[in-house]
Amino acid sequence: MSYCEQLMSLLLPVCSPKVQSILPVAHTKIHPDQKLGESVQQLLLAKIAVYLMTFLIVTVAWAAHVRLFQVIEHIDDVLALLNLACMMIITFLPYTFSLMASFPGVPFGIFLFSVCAVVIGLIQAVIVAYGFYHPHLLNQQIQESENQNFYKRHILKIILRGPVLCFLAAIFSFFFIPLSYVLLGLVIVFPHLTRLITWCKTKILGQRGEEEEHHSLETFTFYLSEPLSKERVEAFSDGVYAIVATLLILDICEDNVPDPREVEEKFRGSLLEALSEYGPNYLAYFGSFVTIGLLWFVHHSLFLYVTKATRLMGLLNILSLAFIGGLPLAYQLTSEFAEKSHNEIEAIQVSCVITFFASIFQFAIWTTALLNEEETLHAFARYGGKEHAFMFAKLALYPCVSLGAFFLTCLLSEFSTAIFHLMQIVIPFAFLALRIFVRISLTAIKSVMSLSRRKVVLLEEEEACLSPNETLS
Amino acid sequence: MSYCEQLMSLLLPVCSPKVQSILPVAHTKIHPDQKLGESVQQLLLAKIAVYLMTFLIVTVAWAAHVRLFQVIEHIDDVLALLNLACMMIITFLPYTFSLMASFPGVPFGIFLFSVCAVVIGLIQAVIVAYGFYHPHLLNQQIQESENQNFYKRHILKIILRGPVLCFLAAIFSFFFIPLSYVLLGLVIVFPHLTRLITWCKTKILGQRGEEEEHHSLETFTFYLSEPLSKERVEAFSDGVYAIVATLLILDICEDNVPDPREVEEKFRGSLLEALSEYGPNYLAYFGSFVTIGLLWFVHHSLFLYVTKATRLMGLLNILSLAFIGGLPLAYQLTSEFAEKSHNEIEAIQVSCVITFFASIFQFAIWTTALLNEEETLHAFARYGGKEHAFMFAKLALYPCVSLGAFFLTCLLSEFSTAIFHLMQIVIPFAFLALRIFVRISLTAIKSVMSLSRRKVVLLEEEEACLSPNETLS
Numbered sequence: 001m002s003y004c005e006q007l008m009s010l011l012l013p014v015c016s017p018k019v020q021s022i023l024p025v026a027h028t029k030i031h032p033d034q035k036l037g038e039s040v041q042q043l044l045l046a047k048i049a050v051y052l053m054t055f056l057i058v059t060v061a062w063a064a065h066v067r068l069f070q071v072i073e074h075i076d077d078v079l080a081l082l083n084l085a086c087m088m089i090i091t092f093l094p095y096t097f098s099l100m101a102s103f104p105g106v107p108f109g110i111f112l113f114s115v116c117a118v119v120i121g122l123i124q125a126v127i128v129a130y131g132f133y134h135p136h137l138l139n140q141q142i143q144e145s146e147n148q149n150f151y152k153r154h155i156l157k158i159i160l161r162g163p164v165l166c167f168l169a170a171i172f173s174f175f176f177i178p179l180s181y182v183l184l185g186l187v188i189v190f191p192h193l194t195r196l197i198t199w200c201k202t203k204i205l206g207q208r209g210e211e212e213e214h215h216s217l218e219t220f221t222f223y224l225s226e227p228l229s230k231e232r233v234e235a236f237s238d239g240v241y242a243i244v245a246t247l248l249i250l251d252i253c254e255d256n257v258p259d260p261r262e263v264e265e266k267f268r269g270s271l272l273e274a275l276s277e278y279g280p281n282y283l284a285y286f287g288s289f290v291t292i293g294l295l296w297f298v299h300h301s302l303f304l305y306v307t308k309a310t311r312l313m314g315l316l317n318i319l320s321l322a323f324i325g326g327l328p329l330a331y332q333l334t335s336e337f338a339e340k341s342h343n344e345i346e347a348i349q350v351s352c353v354i355t356f357f358a359s360i361f362q363f364a365i366w367t368t369a370l371l372n373e374e375e376t377l378h379a380f381a382r383y384g385g386k387e388h389a390f391m392f393a394k395l396a397l398y399p400c401v402s403l404g405a406f407f408l409t410c411l412l413s414e415f416s417t418a419i420f421h422l423m424q425i426v427i428p429f430a431f432l433a434l435r436i437f438v439r440i441s442l443t444a445i446k447s448v449m450s451l452s453r454r455k456v457v458l459l460e461e462e463e464a465c466l467s468p469n470e471t472l473s
Numbered sequence: 474m475s476y477c478e479q480l481m482s483l484l485l486p487v488c489s490p491k492v493q494s495i496l497p498v499a500h501t502k503i504h505p506d507q508k509l510g511e512s513v514q515q516l517l518l519a520k521i522a523v524y525l526m527t528f529l530i531v532t533v534a535w536a537a538h539v540r541l542f543q544v545i546e547h548i549d550d551v552l553a554l555l556n557l558a559c560m561m562i563i564t565f566l567p568y569t570f571s572l573m574a575s576f577p578g579v580p581f582g583i584f585l586f587s588v589c590a591v592v593i594g595l596i597q598a599v600i601v602a603y604g605f606y607h608p609h610l611l612n613q614q615i616q617e618s619e620n621q622n623f624y625k626r627h628i629l630k631i632i633l634r635g636p637v638l639c640f641l642a643a644i645f646s647f648f649f650i651p652l653s654y655v656l657l658g659l660v661i662v663f664p665h666l667t668r669l670i671t672w673c674k675t676k677i678l679g680q681r682g683e684e685e686e687h688h689s690l691e692t693f694t695f696y697l698s699e700p701l702s703k704e705r706v707e708a709f710s711d712g713v714y715a716i717v718a719t720l721l722i723l724d725i726c727e728d729n730v731p732d733p734r735e736v737e738e739k740f741r742g743s744l745l746e747a748l749s750e751y752g753p754n755y756l757a758y759f760g761s762f763v764t765i766g767l768l769w770f771v772h773h774s775l776f777l778y779v780t781k782a783t784r785l786m787g788l789l790n791i792l793s794l795a796f797i798g799g800l801p802l803a804y805q806l807t808s809e810f811a812e813k814s815h816n817e818i819e820a821i822q823v824s825c826v827i828t829f830f831a832s833i834f835q836f837a838i839w840t841t842a843l844l845n846e847e848e849t850l851h852a853f854a855r856y857g858g859k860e861h862a863f864m865f866a867k868l869a870l871y872p873c874v875s876l877g878a879f880f881l882t883c884l885l886s887e888f889s890t891a892i893f894h895l896m897q898i899v900i901p902f903a904f905l906a907l908r909i910f911v912r913i914s915l916t917a918i919k920s921v922m923s924l925s926r927r928k929v930v931l932l933e934e935e936e937a938c939l940s941p942n943e944t945l946s
Contacts, residue, residue: 077908080773081901084766091722091762098730099744108744243716249564250723257571271572271581289564293557300553428554435550 050104053181054097055322056188061090061120063191064159066232068124071155072131073139079127086123089116107173110180114170117187121163128155162187195311230309233317237303240321241296245289247328252285280418287421288331294427295324295358298394302366305381305391310372313365320361326354345409348420352406359398366395393438397430523577526654527570528795529661534563534593536664537632539705541597544628545604546612552600559596562589580646583653587643590660594636601628635660665788703782706790710776713794714769718762720801725758753891760894761804767900768797768831771867775839778854778864783845786838793834799827818882821893825879832871839868866911870903 072079096116099109131137132152142151169183186193258274267273299320309317330351369376373383380387405420545552566589572582604610605625615624642656659666731747740746772793782790803824842849846856853860878893 077770077774078905080770081904084763084770084901087718088759088762088766091718092758094722095725095730099748102730103736103744106744108748243719245560245564246716249567252568257568257575263576271576271579275572275581285565286561289561290557293561297550297553297557301550428557431554432551 050097050101051326052322053184053188054093054100055325056318057117057184058090058093059318060162060188060191061117062236064124064162067158068127068155071139071142071151072127072137074137076134076137079130079137082123082127082130086120086127089120089123092116105177107177107180110173110177110184111170114166114173114180114184117166118163118170121160121166124159125156128152128159161190165190192311192315230303230306233309233314234303237299237317237321238296240324241292241299244324244327245292248285248288248292248331251328251332252281280421283418283421283425284331287424288327290424290428291355292324292327294431295355295362295398297431298359298362298398301391301394302362305378305387306365306369306376307378308376310368310376313368313376316361316365316368320358320365323354323358323361327358330354344417348409348417349406351420352402352409356399356402356406359395359402363395363399366391389442390435390438393434394431397427397434401427401430523570523574524799525795526657526661527566527573528798529791530590530657531563531566532791533635533661533664534590535709537597537635540631541600541628544612544615544624545600545610547610549607549610552603552610555596555600555603559593559600562593562596565589578650580650580653583646583650583657584643587639587646587653587657590639591636591643594633594639597632598629601625601632634663638663665784668784703776703779706782706787707776710772710790710794711769713797714765714772717797717800718765721758721761721765721804724801724805725754753894756891756894756898757804760897761800763897763901764828765797765800767904768828768835768871770904771832771835771871774864774867775835778851778860779838779842779849780851781849783841783849786841786849789834789838789841793831793838796827796831796834800831803827817890821882821890822879824893825875825882829872829875829879832868832875836868836872839864862915863908863911866907867904870900870907874900874903 075083093113093116096109096113099106100113103109129152132148135143135148138148142148145151165183165187169180172183173180258271258277263271263274306313330347370383373381379385381391382388401423405423548556566586569582569586569589572579573586576582605621608616608621611621615621618624638656638660642653645656646653731744731750736744736747779786803820843856846854852858854864855861874896878896
């Protein structure tokens, strides 16, 4: 089912930048003298919230889809066509998101979205029913099991709980819209909520409750309550990074190819002169590409040493990806305000904030993994492992740099986007030099440590020397 | 290196629809009364040629990249960063294509493209040099071999022949542009040309030449002269289909979300009324999605029974993908001319032509595979296999339907885009009914055959009966 997974991972960032392109920033081309700060505050409240919500909902849909095809392992023509129908509705979701983001107060957007979610759920239910009607399509373990009906009910419950909430949201959208938004938010937190509730139950009722449940679910829990495998998380993330990188070039192709007539009239046919007007945009493009590429590089290095992704690590990864999806916005902002204006500094600051959150969530994956390092990390990356300090430095570089750039913009008024993008392009060399730097600092720390220890020893010796003297005098 | 591969497969169609969106059709919004026919003829000549050329060049780059990482199997940080730099230049290629397509007569576009290609080649050469300097990164087989230097030269030759041609193209772009285009075209056909030449040589000189070459290249030919593996071709195709499907929603999100102010003024705040104006566009969206989805479905069914992809099959697959990349143009055309106008019929015809070529090249993959069925096909799909007739019907459906629709448009003047898209949406049911239909027709053919045989037998018997009668009379 690799086609479906690729579609899914493509869809995530696609729904992001296009929701963003409807934002006033990109479309109405704010006047250079108008303050960006206020408009950013306005859109931060309503529309970026919608973006994050929809991003997370598509992620939930992706997880349900992966679960579904853990149960149904073989597909025939009917299943392939049913699945295509499902994918068709899913690709339509970004459009409903756009409607929701442009008309947050009108019930129709949220209604359309909910109807789509319900239809997706129904198609997936039909897929499950078809799969259990033709047992040779099922996973080997379930195929051999005796109580298939129980499994069927369990997987249907997992698949349909989202659509049921969406159905309620669709009904309430005509009476009281905020409740609909709350219900949609519930779709995202529901899996974590149920887990929290069972965790609380077992804490209150003791270990008994969990054991009982464990007994009844047999080996099935092993399959469907486990967090998604590391490989899938990795593949999914790769897809998101790749499409975000590609979206950058879509933007540059759309906006920065001069009009042949304009070139003729304004630049007397000299294409080179016409293109030189876009100089800062090229810088912004390469700067943004380098940032996305290096964040992927850090992600790749991190997952090289991750042996198992826990549920919390998966969640942090998705939050990091949500900010990665925001990077094309950062590019649009910084390339749009490349000319000196009041908004230039604000554009850089937004870029810094997005980069900071994308990288700090990566750092959080690492610290979460360290809490349980025996299970989740390769021996090299654990405390005292030979790659531990280097991994730390790699993951800490981007948060530090983006934070530093943010405060620099507050202090220095000459700090322009050109400097910012040049800085972005220079960072790869920092990564190349990082290993050397880490080694030097490690040996420095060691020598300082041993020096201070020696000092302590010397002082003790001196004291020891003095005390006899003292006793002598 | 899955990130890189995903980037590559994303890039292919991205460079396509954006080159197309610069085409007069999509940008300048032809007046409904103006004839589309003439403008289509104009752009068919120059710009679609540029699109096909660039599509094929990116494919050549992809193949070189896959070859490179067949030799270098492990990567360290330096290689990952070098590769990212390479990817950055590759993602910039669609922009140079856009320049070439908008200004086919200006040397700068072709110069910029060639320079990018040369830089990519140089970075890849550095990757090879680095890899051979640190042999533990290499493929096991090459690592253990004695004449690594020979392998190094051979892989460098494969990687650098494209960039050398581009370098010449860059120089000639200032003197004589057509020669540059010829040189770039040579990049695409070069691998096939050298193969053809060696094939001719062996035909003329006998088997001796080939054997000699075979001896000197040892096991290496096994690696690098083989066509790319079936799995890679499949994964690459999946990526192209997925992004093309996603690009459709990008278009619909960009153009069909009404402006809040307009809704307030024109439709007195009724979003539903405003959206009903876009009705034909939704139909066009779902119709195009169904077409892409089903073409993927046919491709998937075909490759289920393909056991090995030969070089020719790979080439046909890429040509099919090139037309798949043209489908967003078909969508734009048919959704733009949804209102009754002179151009409606032409838009449908372009869609039919694109669909026809995409599907007929899939059919060609199948017939090519059949020529050598022992090697390339699963036993089920060979002549007389139990899936043979069904595969044939599946692959023949789209060419027949698109051809039929094309001729219908010539005959019937009432044939509108709405009917066309409804037809597209109905086709999945044809696929569902296909198996039944094939069975019925097979039994019909068999019974007809046996009937005719029986008739022949009866006639013979009659004759036999008659002749004794005759002899009697």
